[in-house]
Amino acid sequence: MTLSIRTKLTFWYTSLLAISLILFGLSFFYALSKIYMNRVDREMSSVAGLMVHTIVEPPGRLRLPKNFDIILERFFGLRIRGNYIQVLTPDGRVAGRSSTLEGLELPLTERAYKRALDGKRTYETIRTFGVYPVRILTLPVVVKKTGLVAIIQVATSLEGMEEVFHYMVYFFSFGIVLSIIIAGGVGWFLAGKALKPVDEMTRIARRITAENLNERLPIVKPDDELGRLASTFNEMIARLERSFRQIKQFTADASHELKTPLTVMKGEVEVALKSRADEKELREVLLSILEEIDRMNEVIKGLLTLARADIEEAKKEPVRLDTIVEERCEQFRRLAGKKGLKLEKQIKQEVTVLADQVRIGQVVYNLVDNAIKYTPRGGTIRVSLETRGRCAVLKVMDTGIGIPEDELPYIFDRFYRVDKARTGGGGVGLGLSICKEIVDTYGGKIDVESKPGKGTTFTVYLPLADNTMKEVN
Numbered sequence: 001m002t003l004s005i006r007t008k009l010t011f012w013y014t015s016l017l018a019i020s021l022i023l024f025g026l027s028f029f030y031a032l033s034k035i036y037m038n039r040v041d042r043e044m045s046s047v048a049g050l051m052v053h054t055i056v057e058p059p060g061r062l063r064l065p066k067n068f069d070i071i072l073e074r075f076f077g078l079r080i081r082g083n084y085i086q087v088l089t090p091d092g093r094v095a096g097r098s099s100t101l102e103g104l105e106l107p108l109t110e111r112a113y114k115r116a117l118d119g120k121r122t123y124e125t126i127r128t129f130g131v132y133p134v135r136i137l138t139l140p141v142v143v144k145k146t147g148l149v150a151i152i153q154v155a156t157s158l159e160g161m162e163e164v165f166h167y168m169v170y171f172f173s174f175g176i177v178l179s180i181i182i183a184g185g186v187g188w189f190l191a192g193k194a195l196k197p198v199d200e201m202t203r204i205a206r207r208i209t210a211e212n213l214n215e216r217l218p219i220v221k222p223d224d225e226l227g228r229l230a231s232t233f234n235e236m237i238a239r240l241e242r243s244f245r246q247i248k249q250f251t252a253d254a255s256h257e258l259k260t261p262l263t264v265m266k267g268e269v270e271v272a273l274k275s276r277a278d279e280k281e282l283r284e285v286l287l288s289i290l291e292e293i294d295r296m297n298e299v300i301k302g303l304l305t306l307a308r309a310d311i312e313e314a315k316k317e318p319v320r321l322d323t324i325v326e327e328r329c330e331q332f333r334r335l336a337g338k339k340g341l342k343l344e345k346q347i348k349q350e351v352t353v354l355a356d357q358v359r360i361g362q363v364v365y366n367l368v369d370n371a372i373k374y375t376p377r378g379g380t381i382r383v384s385l386e387t388r389g390r391c392a393v394l395k396v397m398d399t400g401i402g403i404p405e406d407e408l409p410y411i412f413d414r415f416y417r418v419d420k421a422r423t424g425g426g427g428v429g430l431g432l433s434i435c436k437e438i439v440d441t442y443g444g445k446i447d448v449e450s451k452p453g454k455g456t457t458f459t460v461y462l463p464l465a466d467n468t469m470k471e472v473n
């Protein structure tokens, strides 16, 4: 069973209070009984001290006066109930006792007797004598020449103390129970009040689904714990809202990108079927359909790459970036030549990064592909690779048409294309978003600088493998 925080708080609060009250009560009783006993012991000790002179006759013999009981009454006021005196011979026999004992015999414990034989006094609390416990002082009377002459026992009933303690225990128990009930009630109320915003947050959070992600939790006090929790929640909901919107946008864009070529193909096929086209015209229609199929293929390939990057865990192994760049440049050399472009590469050293060979190859491929696509005849493309600090730095520079400044923030978005009718266009608009996704996966960064009409430079930063290894070890 899980208890609510409110119940737990109240429980802990009242338990702590109960424990401290009980501890306080116990120490109070202990201290009080100590003080009381000390006082009783002191009184018994002074009575016993006075007694010694009454019962010892020089040079050191026990002799009880005939009117022993009367003397006790007169001198020590022993008529009062609950005060007892008993004199014993050294072998433990009773020699005389106060009338208050009413014929009863004060017990002499073995321990007290042994100590008396050793000349030591003993204070004891005995519970077996009568209804109430008694405090007994057993005092040996020792004379220098003759040794142990007698044993005096002075006893006081602890009836008064017992009674007071009895009432106080009642009083304390009642007080403690009452305090716990009051504290529990107040604690329950306060905990409820403090946790009320949590209930409110739960209620609203329950209401928030994918459909109404624009709702936010109310923040009463922004600086307290609950206020911070609510704003963290709100930030999380805002992030969710953003990604939901992106997903919706992406789905809409993807469907649109796939639908367009289908519509074109359908139109062309319908026209061809209606008209009595000859073989040459049909061939043209087929070629156009093939082009659209190629385009759809590109879109699907791009989507698959992105989906895979989202789902699959990125492989991380040392790969030689310089070799990849070298291979990719060679792959494009013919195409660049055909387009009348100069493709230069500048690889300064061996560069190893921790990544997946195929994915990193795709980054280089997409960047060089764009440079070739968006650079008019006669231009130059320069690919350079070097290391700077702990990073590999790959630059793909072209002297192409460039990208307007206000478009730069969007070019890494999925399906985003600058001015779809531009030279060399016809791309799907996924290349750069794939690049960014891959570079992000490997802890890198991709930057772009561009001047319309002058050219564009993409720079990719990736952490070096040996550096990462050093950090790991």
Ligand SMILES: Nc1ncnc2c1ncn2[C@@H]1O[C@H](COP(=O)(O)OP(=O)(O)OP(=O)(O)O)[C@@H](O)[C@H]1O
Residues within 6 Å of the ligand: 302, 366, 370, 371, 374, 375, 398, 400, 401, 402, 403, 411, 416, 417, 418, 419, 426, 427, 428, 429, 430, 431, 432, 433, 456
């Ligand atoms: N080197 C470049 N010079 C000029 N414009 C560029 C360059 N690289 C990218 N762009 C612009 O950024 C847009 C997005 O590029 P991205 O590579 O994502 O898509 P794409 O090249 O159109 O299609 P895809 O690469 O998916 O076939 C491009 O449509 C293009 O307008």
Ligand SMILES: [Mg+2]
Residues within 6 Å of the ligand: 366, 369, 370, 427, 429, 430, 431, 432
């Ligand atoms: Mg591209």
